[in-house]
Amino acid sequence: MSSHQVHPSSTITETVCACNHMTAFGAGFVTAPNTIDLTTVFDKFADIGNNAGVLATVLTTLALYFVGVIFLRRVDKSGMKKLIVHSLPDNRSTDRYYYKITVYTSYGRGSGTKSNVAFSLFGDKGSTGVRVFKQGPETFQAGGVDIFLMAVEESLGDLHRLQIWHDNQGGDDRAWKLDKVIVRDLQSGDTNSFLCNDWLSLDRGDGRINRILPASTEQDL
Template identity: 35%
Template sequence: MFSLQISKYSTPYKTLCSCYDPPGNSFASSFYVPPNLIDFGTVFSKFDASNASVYGTVIATLVVFGLMAIWSRRKDNQDKVKWKYGFLKDNKIDENYMYLISVETGLRKHSGCKSTISFILSGEDGDTGARILGDGERYFESGSVMNFICTTNMSLGKLLYLRVWNDSSGENQWASWYLVKIIVEDLNTKESCVFVVNNWLAVDKGDGMLERVVPVASSTELMSF
């Protein structure tokens, strides 16, 4: 009787066997699975009415997939609009010193706002004067983080505090605003300051105040925030 063993040199793709009686005889084999090609010229002519439920399931799945792809694409485009860097609507052409202002709105019910929001950013060397916090295209949605470029005619120096207020001009629930924080980055020095508000600017919520004056947050405040 022949003694046949699988060699240790075999791989998942090729089998090598050794036959020791008579000795020295070896052979190898491999497996090839031909692809199952689809002939689209005849595939629809082979439709079987008894498998209508299967075809219906496949078609429904493709339709749902297509609708989800369209919905996801629209959401991606909306996110691009939310995260884009907009220039403040009252920037002046002759101002060339820039600050990046990132505004975070809270996730609370009716925390978004369509009112006009204004601010004054003050530093050791001056302030911005009363400015409108917005680019005229977007509004502050609940849970959003919006970025704006604010231009000034000079550096404000070391930032000290931020005064921000809400004119409550939005209709119904869009009049109030829950502001979490505002981060201001000097695009020339790359230094950033955080102004933590974490409160309502509304007449009918919180303490009823429409205006906040906020100093630059210390490292201790940021750790506990």
């Protein structure tokens, strides 16, 4: 008799060992993995057209994948665009006081504009005079956020109003629905919001393309 062997009383679910050694033993088992015949797997792909349910599932999954890729790519490009800061074209190299101006165009069809947009910013220490935003193919689009850097000679002090308008020369995209403008003094860190949520259009809203927006209070926000 060998040192240990399977006892006749063992069952399919329990193994009983008979040993003549006075030591402890353990037993276990390993389930053999099922073998996969790759040739039959690929053969089944050739037959997929005969199974409408499987074919529909595969095509739907692929379609959702590509739609997701396109959507995420657009979101990524939109996020990158929002990080771009445009210097105003009329900034002077001798001016050393800076403001960041963030312009929010409203959502909705036709809210964006290709007209040329200008503004004047007023504070208790002075005003900017007429300034012009840098217009490009991707600025002032519906639902867009555009950031500009404005240089002035010195601080404007406490800001109290913003006048903003356009030249109505944008063709079919001449109208503009402005949501709001946020101005941040990059030296002091002070921020002012100028709420609009209205059209600058001759044929929409009240028919005006020139708005005077007071600085918002905490109650307005």
